[in-house]
Amino acid sequence: MATLTIASLKKDFKGTPVLKGISLDAASGEFLSLLGPSGCGKTTLLRCIAGLETTSAGSIHIAGQDVTDLPPEKRHLGMMFQSYALFPHLSVRENVRFGLRMAGDQPKSRQKELAQAALERVQMGHLGDRMPPQLSGGQQQRVALARAIAVEPRVLLLDEPLSNLDARLREDMQIELKELHRSLGLTTVFVTHDQEEAMSLSDRVVLMNGGVIEQIGAPEEIYAAPRTAFAADFIGxxxxxxxxxxxxxxxxxxxxxxxxxxxxxxxxxxxxxxxxxxxxxxxxxxxxxxxxxxxxxxxxxxxxxxxxxxxxxxxxxxxxxxxxxxxxxxxxxxxxxxxxxxxxxx
The missing domain is CATH 2.40.50.140 (Nucleic acid-binding proteins)
Structure with a gap:
């Protein structure tokens, strides 16, 4: 069963088409990567799924519910941004609890339990009382990831979360992210311009170019049998x-x-x-x-x-x-x- 279904999605900015009729779905527990060069529309597509951008046409369904016109907080999503977007004046634990507090459907004690459990998932449980400026870049990234999963989302959205890390740490975090995805079983949509990240992490890759989908398939399928010259040249x-x-x-x-x-x-x-x-x-x-x-x-x-x-x-x-x-x-x-x-x- 598809957890996420996108049908004929279009998005224009001041009359300029950015997404030109995107249709795709993500199965329950699938790790789906949106891959492509800068300006291809992958981040805009993610923001439309998150409800941070309105759509010009088409629909978005999550777990069978039409969320096309719902605000972000009603979509039951977790999202991790490239910049991490941590609040410097809140402790690590309170940063992770923030989404739960905004939702307001859990008592404070339960919010703290869920926040601590999420921190434990990313090996940050012992640093809950620290402030974000006291953490390294890799630790801040783990906190942002913990905040995204603490709300127990139906779909996890990741917007180039590894791009700010150095090469060695990025490789370590790829392994941790894959293991976390395996253990949680969350349907995940991951945006990246790095083909190696997409190939190593994904169940399927959605290769985008100029606001359209160039090819969708398993990493080994797109690598071995690209359908277009763009796909062949961009992947490998x-x-x-x-x-x-x-x-x-x-x-x-x-x-x-x-x-x-x-x-x-x-x-x-x-x-x-x-x-x-x-x-x-x-x-x-x-x-x-x-x-x-x-x-x-x-x-x-x-x-x-x-x-x-x-x-x-x-x-x-x-x-x-x-x-x-x-x-x-x-x-x-x-x-x-x-x-x-x-x-x-x-």
Whole structure:
């Protein structure tokens, strides 16, 4: 059963369409990520779900109830903002109790119990008497998360909650967030522009672009079988070669080479998608080579090396192990496993 259902949702700002007919649902207990570049509409969609923005058309249902025109406090949602939005003059415990106090449907003693239980959930139970300025960024984030879950929401909304953390702490919090979601079983809608966050946390990813949904699917589905060039490039920064399809073969424009492709599509122009990690750089005269390239640069990253190569006007990036043969600038070739070349129609 869907806990959240959005149908034909539109949102205009001063006549400019920002959401152009969004329809999607989130199943009970599902972790759904809204992913896309800045300005794609993902945060506006989250704010519409929360009731912080009015909609221009369409509907929002939560647990079967039409909440499209209800104020935020009547939607039974928990929300965590990018800025955390903690009150500096309230203790940690009182910050977490704030939503319960505003709802006013629990006695004060019960509010305190729920607030303390939420703090325990995020390993902050021992710091309830501290003030927000006395906490680190990671601790403040946990307090904001505790406040969001203390109200026992039907849907938890998270607006880029990890973006203000450094890389190591962000990775730790991803693990904690996933474990918390597993233990609570809350339907969660998570906004991010970071594809790695979306891939690691989500049951399904909603990829947005220009106010519309580009593709919805499990992380492995969108990564392995993107339906558009935008999806291929945004998720994993794929290599995209201009080509013309004829049957199961694609004629690569720049090189004149013929490539066996997988994926549906009619004959005609499009792109051949090759993931960076699926490619192997080999010598120009290698008999197993599939396309000739010109190596122009390489980038050492510690665990691996990224080679930049060109085929005419198209660029290829190839990820190779750090212990593999070093290729200097100049002629070379690439090969890949069977089925790695996927067709994307124009």
């Amino acid at each position: 920064a794929a290599n995209l070669l201009h080509a013309t399809r004829s049957g199961r073969w694609a004629h690569v424009t720049a090189s004149g080479g013929e490539v066996l492709v997988v994926g549906e599509g009619a004959d005609g122009p499009g792109r051949v998608m090759l993931r960076q990690e699926d490619l192997e750089l080999v010598a120009a005269d290698d008999t197993a080579a599939m396309l000739a390239v010109e190596v122009v640069a390489h980038i050492y990253r510690g665990a691996d090396v990224v080679y930049v190569a060109r085929i005419g006007e198209d660029e290829l990036r190839i990820v190779m192990p750090r212990y593999a043969q070093v290729f200097p600038a100049g002629p070379a070739a690439v090969r890949w496993r069977e089925g790695a070349a996927r067709w994307i129609a124009a």
